[in-house]
Amino acid sequence: MRGKKAVLGIGDDCAILRIPAGHEALITTDFSLEGVHFRQDWQSPECIGHRCLARGLSDIAAMGGRPIATFLSLALPDGLPQRWVDRFFRGLLRLAEKYELELAGGDTSQSPAGVLADITVLGSVAKGKALRRSGARPGDRIYVTGALGESAVALQLLRRKTIEKRDVFPEPRIAVGEWLVKNRIASACIDISDGLSTDLAHICEESGVGALIEAERIPIHKAASRFANSLQLTLNGGEDYELLFTSSSNKNVPNAIGKVAITRIGEISKATQLMLIRNSKRERLISKGWEHFSNQ
Amino acid sequence: MRGKKAVLGIGDDCAILRIPAGHEALITTDFSLEGVHFRQDWQSPECIGHRCLARGLSDIAAMGGRPIATFLSLALPDGLPQRWVDRFFRGLLRLAEKYELELAGGDTSQSPAGVLADITVLGSVAKGKALRRSGARPGDRIYVTGALGESAVALQLLRRKTIEKRDVFPEPRIAVGEWLVKNRIASACIDISDGLSTDLAHICEESGVGALIEAERIPIHKAASRFANSLQLTLNGGEDYELLFTSSSNKNVPNAIGKVAITRIGEISKATQLMLIRNSKRERLISKGWEHFSNQ
Numbered sequence: 255m256r257g258k259k260a261v262l263g264i265g266d267d268c269a270i271l272r273i274p275a276g277h278e279a280l281i282t283t284d285f286s287l288e289g290v291h292f293r294q295d296w297q298s299p300e301c302i303g304h305r306c307l308a309r310g311l312s313d314i315a316a317m318g319g320r321p322i323a324t325f326l327s328l329a330l331p332d333g334l335p336q337r338w339v340d341r342f343f344r345g346l347l348r349l350a351e352k353y354e355l356e357l358a359g360g361d362t363s364q365s366p367a368g369v370l371a372d373i374t375v376l377g378s379v380a381k382g383k384a385l386r387r388s389g390a391r392p393g394d395r396i397y398v399t400g401a402l403g404e405s406a407v408a409l410q411l412l413r414r415k416t417i418e419k420r421d422v423f424p425e426p427r428i429a430v431g432e433w434l435v436k437n438r439i440a441s442a443c444i445d446i447s448d449g450l451s452t453d454l455a456h457i458c459e460e461s462g463v464g465a466l467i468e469a470e471r472i473p474i475h476k477a478a479s480r481f482a483n484s485l486q487l488t489l490n491g492g493e494d495y496e497l498l499f500t501s502s503s504n505k506n507v508p509n510a511i512g513k514v515a516i517t518r519i520g521e522i523s524k525a526t527q528l529m530l531i532r533n534s535k536r537e538r539l540i541s542k543g544w545e546h547f548s549n550q
Numbered sequence: 551m552r553g554k555k556a557v558l559g560i561g562d563d564c565a566i567l568r569i570p571a572g573h574e575a576l577i578t579t580d581f582s583l584e585g586v587h588f589r590q591d592w593q594s595p596e597c598i599g600h601r602c603l604a605r606g607l608s609d610i611a612a613m614g615g616r617p618i619a620t621f622l623s624l625a626l627p628d629g630l631p632q633r634w635v636d637r638f639f640r641g642l643l644r645l646a647e648k649y650e651l652e653l654a655g656g657d658t659s660q661s662p663a664g665v666l667a668d669i670t671v672l673g674s675v676a677k678g679k680a681l682r683r684s685g686a687r688p689g690d691r692i693y694v695t696g697a698l699g700e701s702a703v704a705l706q707l708l709r710r711k712t713i714e715k716r717d718v719f720p721e722p723r724i725a726v727g728e729w730l731v732k733n734r735i736a737s738a739c740i741d742i743s744d745g746l747s748t749d750l751a752h753i754c755e756e757s758g759v760g761a762l763i764e765a766e767r768i769p770i771h772k773a774a775s776r777f778a779n780s781l782q783l784t785l786n787g788g789e790d791y792e793l794l795f796t797s798s799s800n801k802n803v804p805n806a807i808g809k810v811a812i813t814r815i816g817e818i819s820k821a822t823q824l825m826l827i828r829n830s831k832r833e834r835l836i837s838k839g840w841e842h843f844s845n846q
Contacts, residue, residue: 261574265756266683267612267741268576268673273569278557280564281655283579283623283670289662290625316563327579327623327668329586359577366585367663372623374579374670377564387562445563460561 259322260358269358271323277378282313288368296412299338301421302369303345305493309447310375311353311426312495316445318385318435319377321428323358324350327372329365342369353428383435385443385499390461392524394441394500397507399427399514402450403478406491410481424495430511434499439507443499449490453498455528455541461500467520467539469532485532490542555618556654565654567619573674578609584664592708595634597717598665599641601789605743606671607649607722608791612741614681614731615673617724619654620646623668625661638665649724679731681739681795686757688820690737690796693803695723695810698746699774702787706777720791726807730795735803739795745786749794751824751837757796763816763835765828781828786838 262270273279286292286306294302307324314321326346330339350357360374408420427445434440442461444453450472458465469485475494478484500522501507509516523529528539558566569575582588582602590598603620610617622642626635646653656670704716723741730736738757740749746768754761765781771790774783796818797803805812819825824835 262680262682267609267739268578268615268680270613270675270680271575271577272677273575279567279569279575279672281567281619281621281670281672282564283621283655283657283668285623285625285657285659285666285668287625287659287662287666290660313563317566319564323577325577325579325670327581329581329583359579361579361581361668363581363583364586366583370581370583370666372579372581372657372668374577374621376575376577376672379566381568384558384564384566386558443563 260356263356263358269323269325271358271376273378276381278381278384280314280317280319280377280379280384281374282310283372283374284309284313286371286373288370296419298421299341300345301423303342304349304423306371306373307346307349308424308426308495310373311428312445312447314375314377315427315431316385316443316497317379318383318431318443319379320432321353321355321375321377323356323376325358325374326360328360329363329370331365331368334369379435385431385434385440387442387444387457387460390442390457390463390500390522391502392463392522394502394522395518396465396467396500396520396522397516397518398473398496398498399430399516400496401473401475402446402488402494402496403484403491404475405493406487407478407481410487424493426495427497427514430497430514433511439501439505440499441502443497446494446496446498447492449492449542450498451489451528451539452541457498457500458526458528462526464523464525464527465520466523466529466531469530471517471519473515473517556652559652559654565619565621567654567672569674572677574677574680576610576613576615576673576675576680577670578606579668579670580605580609582667582669584666592715594717595637596641597719599638600645600719602667602669603642603645604720604722604791606669607724608741608743610671610673611723611727612681612739612793613675614679614727614739615675616728617649617651617671617673619652619672621654621670622656624656625659625666627661627664630665675731681727681730681736683738683740683753683756686738686753686759686796686818688759688818690798690818691803691814692761692763692796692816692818693812693814694769694794695726695792695812697769697771698742698784698790698792699780699787700771701789702783703774703777706783720789722791723793723810726793726810729807735797735801736795737798739793742790742792742794743788745788745838746794747785747824747835748837753794753796754822754824758822760819760821760823761816762819762825762827765826767813767815769811769813
């Protein structure tokens with residue numbers, strides 16, 4: 255792997271890493287548990303490995319950070335074919351390599367039930383510059399990267415048995431997050447892992463504000479657009495790993511950052527409620543949690 | 551909690567931490583899985599929580615580092631009483647508080663089977679000063695902290711159903727590790743998590759050397775001393791979390807560091823074998839892995 259950043263990686267009691275001068279460390283951990291976050295019969299091992307790391311990288315992106323190294327705790331059940339494990343690592347390491355990220359440690363164990371993975375990602379960001387959930391102010395505009403609903407559609411089709419398998423490879427928005435920090439554009443930021451309605455509520459709670467979203471402005475992924483419930487899929491579907499951020503109205507936010515589309519979808523309000531404008535009518539926006547890939 | 555070290559803790563996409571100037575970051579992750587690393591019917595929730603964090607802290611100690619923050623990914627099965635969870639956290643946080651360590655983040659999830667925990671510990675150590683496994687040289691003396699065999703005896707008695715429950719609260723040797731770094735005493739170091747014979751082999755492999763251990767010198771924990779197989783318990787019993795380190799023969803190693811006894815148990819050899827002297831006879835020392843608290 256290019257860009258060897260670990261002073262000492264796998265093979266000692268700890269990994270040793272250097273944080274760039276003038277930077278703070280960012281750390282996130284995320285489970286990927288079989289039967290809760292994924293199912294072997296619904297996704298390829300490569301896809302499961304990719305998504306395992308993408309969950310952690312997306313959290314680094316949401317803070318505007320750059321990833322440095324990753325750590326994987328992985329428990330495997332008896333009888334799991336080595337080929338499955340190899341393919342899981344292929345998916346995970348392909349994504350790691352894209353970000354010149356080293357797998358610098360972790361733990362391995364026998365599993366009492368299914369494949370159990372917990373990913374830790376270490377990143378860094380210039381001191382005091384991290385994007386937080388708590389900085390949104392009334393009047394700030396609300397933006398989202400890319401398009402929403404692809405993972406939710408896949409889950410819907412799998413549950414209805416319309417399809418047997420579906421791989422979705424979400425791309426963590428690392429470059430967008432770094433751009434937002436560098437250009438001091440975002441007042442608050444989060445990644446959409448639990449769904450737009452839920453993650454927007456996190457920003458509003460932490461910032462002590464509310465929000466007004468315009469339904470017609472939400473960018474719908476092409477995979478979701480032909481479904482009658484596409485609005486619900488984009489509002490409540492999780493695991494899109496797009497960024498949701500706010501920006502003061504006097505900032506100039508472009509229509510794209512790199513090749514990633516940026517869409518304005520609403521505005522932060524003083525009243526601490528989430529509202530949706532749909533067909534020119536206002537309604538309450540209810541935050542619905544995301545149930546991942548469990549079979550419910 | 552005293553000593554708030556996190557710039558930003560639980561409640562955002564990542565935690566933000568500062569690494570002291572002139573220091574490198576240390577990171578370790580360790581599973582504690584029900585049925586593999588612990589059993590609810592054999593240990594109290596407080597003990598399970600303590601040991602979950604002790605595993606990670608011990609890895610920081612083995613590098614000579616100081617812990618900064620910890621992160622817990624915790625999956626809980628349906629129907630687990632809240633009281634169990636509260637007691638688990640009580641044990642974990644009591645140990646964290648002792649080291650002025652903040653629980654700065656992590657993940658929570660429903661569990662497909664049993665209590666699943668993965669602990670991440672972030673620590674730091676002065677640049678280039680970390681104790682590694684790879685620095686042992688022929689002629690170096692081999693030392694161990696404290697006494698060995700307490701966890702192995704507990705496991706033996708539980709398996710034989712001589713006792714129904716047994717809590718063992720190992721103490722991570724953070725202060726000893728820091729002292730070894732500060733006084734430049736250790737040429738190599740590891741924590742005894744898999745058993746003396748196995749962890750010594752790790753040092754020897756990484757250093758490209760062998761070792762000669764004197765059986766009569768190994769400090770036996772008082773809980774283990776009355777058993778006929780006490781030597782086997784100390785050689786092959788894991789989860790004692792004592793430190794095993796080597797030091798050049800020209801260094802002055804005290805009999806105690808703080809209140810922790812330091813015992814010389816052997817010497818590093820050029821021949822890449824592990825040997826044991828017992829009743830004045832030499833034999834090969836076989837590395838036997840540790841099976842944790844599974845019911846085997």
